[in-house]
Amino acid sequence: MRLLLLEDDPILGDGLAEFLRSEGHSVEWCQRLCEATPLVNEPWDALVVDWQLPDGSGLDWVSGLRRRGLHTPVLVITARDLLSDRIKGLDTGADDYLVKPFAPEELSARIRAATRRAAGMGSQVYRTDDVEVDLTRRLVTQHGIRVDLTAREWSLLEALTLRAGRTVSKADLEAIMLGFESELSSNAIEVHLYNIRRKLGKNIVETVRGLGYRVRS
Numbered sequence: 001m002r003l004l005l006l007e008d009d010p011i012l013g014d015g016l017a018e019f020l021r022s023e024g025h026s027v028e029w030c031q032r033l034c035e036a037t038p039l040v041n042e043p044w045d046a047l048v049v050d051w052q053l054p055d056g057s058g059l060d061w062v063s064g065l066r067r068r069g070l071h072t073p074v075l076v077i078t079a080r081d082l083l084s085d086r087i088k089g090l091d092t093g094a095d096d097y098l099v100k101p102f103a104p105e106e107l108s109a110r111i112r113a114a115t116r117r118a119a120g121m122g123s124q125v126y127r128t129d130d131v132e133v134d135l136t137r138r139l140v141t142q143h144g145i146r147v148d149l150t151a152r153e154w155s156l157l158e159a160l161t162l163r164a165g166r167t168v169s170k171a172d173l174e175a176i177m178l179g180f181e182s183e184l185s186s187n188a189i190e191v192h193l194y195n196i197r198r199k200l201g202k203n204i205v206e207t208v209r210g211l212g213y214r215v216r217s
Contacts, residue, residue, distance in 0.1 A: 001025045001046065001115065002026045003020060003047075004030070005029045006048065007077065013031060020107075024151060033056050046111050050077055050078060062092060073095045073115055074095050075097070075107070079100045095114045096114050112136055126215075128215065130142055131201070160215045163214070164217045167211045168212050170213075
């Protein structure tokens with residue numbers, strides 16, 4: 001997944017970013033609202049936002065994004081643990097609310113749950129024809145047999161699976177891939193998708209001519 005992390009504490013922010021990257025996610029870490037705001041229109045699978053930041057309220061920032069029509073899952077992280085705070089956070093636009101200190105494994109699990117809900121998936125396993133994609137275990141099987149994908153191939157298949165039924169443009173897929181590669185060749189997306197289709201069958205990812213790619217809902 002491609003995640004935007006907004007946390008001003010340098011130790012916590014660095015630790016969370018490194019942990020999420022170790023799980024195979026692409027993470028952009030910002031410490032100020034002014035750093036994150038120019039990035040919000042890019043394709044993200046989830047935003048992780050600290051409530052109180054040096055240049056303003058992360059919760060007010062999320063509220064503004066919701067009013068502008070942002071539907072990306074948002075998890076608010078904060079030391080504020082009163083029931084009234086949790087209610088305010090959720091009512092203001094957060095999809096989940098996590099009180100510090102917390103285990104990074106719990107944050108990761110909550111991100112997975114929030115993105116599944118946003119995608120309308122009741123299960124962490126996506127099934128189509130003879131292929132199963134387990135988003136939690138990062139496992140792909142065909143006819144019950146494991147199929148090994150590279151990290152780049154997995155990131156593309158995961159991005160499309162989380163947006164099942166929606167057409168994803170090549171530009172958005174390139175933005176997701178830039179978290180893993182400093183430079184992309186002009187045909188990098190096509191090469192990775194070719195390899196996915198070679199391993200899982202040509203129908204796993206549909207090409208929507210002139211618009212992008214999708215997997216069936």
